[in-house]
Amino acid sequence: MKPLLAALLASIALPLTTAPAAAQEAPPPPAAIAPAPRTPPKLIVAISVDQFSADLFAQYRNHFSDGFARLLQGAVFPAGYQSHAATETCPGHSTILTGMRPNRTGIVANTWINQKAPREDKQVYCAEDESAPGTDHNKYKPSDLHLKVPTLGEMMKAANPASRVVSVAGKDRAAIMMGGHKIDELWFWRDTDFVSYEGRPVPPAVQRGRDAVARLIAAPQEPLPVPGFCRPLMQPFRVGTQTIGDGRFARAAGDMRAFRASPALDGAVFAIAAGLIQDMKLGQGTAPDLIAIGASATDYVGHAYGPGGGETCLQMAELDRTIGGFLATLDSWNIDYEVVLTADHGGHDMTERQQQRAMPMEQRVSVDVSSKAVGEAVGKQLGIPGPILLASEGDIYVSDSVPPAKRAAVIAESIKRLRAMPQVATVLTRDEIAAATIPQTPPETWTLAQRAHASYDPAVSGDFLVLLKPRVTGIVAPGPGYVATHGSPWDYDRRVPILFWRKGMSGFEQSQSVETVDIAPTLAATINLPVRGLDGRCLDLDSGAANTCR
CATH class of the missing domain: 3.40.720.10 (Alkaline Phosphatase, subunit A)
Incomplete structure (x- = not known):
């Protein structure tokens, strides 16, 4: 063919x-015979x-x-x-x-919650301009705004x-x-x-x-x-x-x-x-x-x-x-x-x-871990009506409808319930994530808080973050087009x-x-382009060619 x-x-x-x-x-791919040019690639x-x-x-x-x-x-x-x-x-x-x-x-994510967004839909897509009239996070105006x-x-x-x-x-x-x-x-x-x-x-x-x-x-x-x-x-x-x-x-x-x-x-x-x-x-x-x-x-x-x-x-x-x-x-x-x-x-x-491939510990996430289930339980306990938790991926936000005097109690009780669940590895608060620093050690050695800090922005991230245990897939039930996923730490x-x-x-x-x-x-x-202030470092690919780190 x-x-x-x-x-x-x-x-x-x-x-x-x-x-x-x-x-x-x-x-078959050509063999590398001539040395790489010392001039930058075009x-x-x-x-x-x-x-x-x-x-x-x-x-x-x-x-x-x-x-x-x-x-x-x-x-x-x-x-x-x-x-x-x-x-x-x-x-x-x-x-x-x-x-x-x-x-x-x-x-910091594919989507997040912005309760101040100028539209009814408060979920924001990473590559949209949510201020565009008549849009939502599914029917959006593509943009590099964020x-x-x-x-x-x-x-x-x-x-x-x-x-x-x-x-x-x-x-x-x-x-x-x-x-x-x-x-x-x-x-x-x-x-x-x-x-x-x-x-x-x-x-x-x-x-x-x-x-x-x-x-x-x-x-x-x-x-x-x-x-x-x-x-x-x-x-x-x-x-x-x-x-x-x-x-x-x-x-x-x-x-x-x-x-x-x-x-x-x-x-x-x-x-x-x-x-x-x-x-x-x-x-x-x-x-x-x-x-x-x-x-x-x-x-x-x-x-x-x-x-x-x-x-x-x-x-x-x-x-x-x-x-x-x-x-x-x-x-x-x-x-x-x-x-x-x-x-x-x-x-x-x-x-x-x-x-079926010798991994019996594999699980799909339980509906009990959802923000809806946890929010309903916490709301009932604290006497707060309506949805009190909003979620986008693992980020959980306390609804603006929750009285300010009860926000701390909602967060504390939600975290307490989630941390007790067998499928949850940890729950990290905003303060815990913000306090973590990115180390100079290899990335595989980072703590969960450090990994979370690397994708945390206080302007858009949630009030707390739920991280599932390894091999717990964040799909409750598989359906057409969606049987497997990613997104874990x-x-x-x-x-x-x-x-x-x-x-x-x-x-x-x-x-x-x-x-x-x-x-x-x-x-x-x-290409001999000076850059500064980046998180990454130059990898020396070929000491005899143009792409030598300086």
Whole structure:
């Protein structure tokens, strides 16, 4: 079967450079022969694979034969850390190209509660402007409003306005948090199409991409072929009312939801990214350029089917081919580029499959732990009517309707009840989180309070934070599209791979832990861009090349 990326590129790339044979045939990655240039790369390619845990990377690294295999010839950090507790998409993406943790980026969760928000819905989405009329956190106006710090692309533009910055992703929060505030092109999949901020003109490459994706979705998708290493995992598994585990991404014509949770979404994202690189001549100007690419399908697949099943194995195989085809396309255009690939967070397989795989301690969270159940009990005890606790993920807020004189009692009694529950690891107050400091020790040694502090902002975080015990999944009952998740402070959600590659780089692997906030200062050193005040540190990738830390 012809790789999806090659088919899409044939529609999106300009006729004079249609998808090269290298991208269609997916040859083995080239050996690094010539030494890496001592001059800065002309294009930085920053790839985030949503929910690509270090465990998933370890499971499949020996089976990669294309794009990932090429990246494995560079600098490999298998134990990168999203060191904070709120291991969600928005906070994780905010660290990758800012060099700062969520407590400084302002992106402490995917959503939070703002009881002063100027609308009936008080839940706020991380990448929205909640002041926009007629919006709520589901039907929102995409915005970079809540990102408090600049991205690497913004730093590049400040140093040299000739630098171009582009961001393309399968999610708006990925594109916005990696792209930042000052960006030349920003495009993301939303519901039925690739869109941007309201009023932005559609460049030809994106329109060609939209047209190609529309044709793709309008036609049915036949089941994808299964690589040999995936066949043992293609086992049907009954969970709730559905059977999963052996899906091959067959899709009925017009099924947008199935398209989103499939390798096809990543193929579309990379194809549009390639089209923008070509049309804008990124990597061919007088200043270095940057393109951020958010490959979001692995997260949708992980949530819908669990990262331990055949669907995720097939997704990994297809993503390997897609990345390989994309890099081969850049090679055919003779662009001097450097790649970094990482993830916004990890993930954990669904409870039921884990229980059958020698993990009987796996549990789904009890409804008794919910803020609704706890709030009702505390309200009844203290004689306070109405909802008294509001929740967004693990952050719990005391409702403004609670009389000020009773707030302390509500917090104390709620924490007392929650700490006594067998599925709860700890409950941390605002004061306890604020008092914790970020240590200089490796992130795997941090206390829960220190991990929580790294994703705490007093302006938006809750009155207290509930952290579940390891292997307690925060989904009460699995349903279609949502059987497994992430978001915990435990290392299976915090650890992600970090891979750097440039043609000629002397490859090595460093098994000791690093952080995703180290990426921005490392890339800055690659292009000789001075940066200060970041949380991350520069990683010396190749002492004989341009990207030497100073």
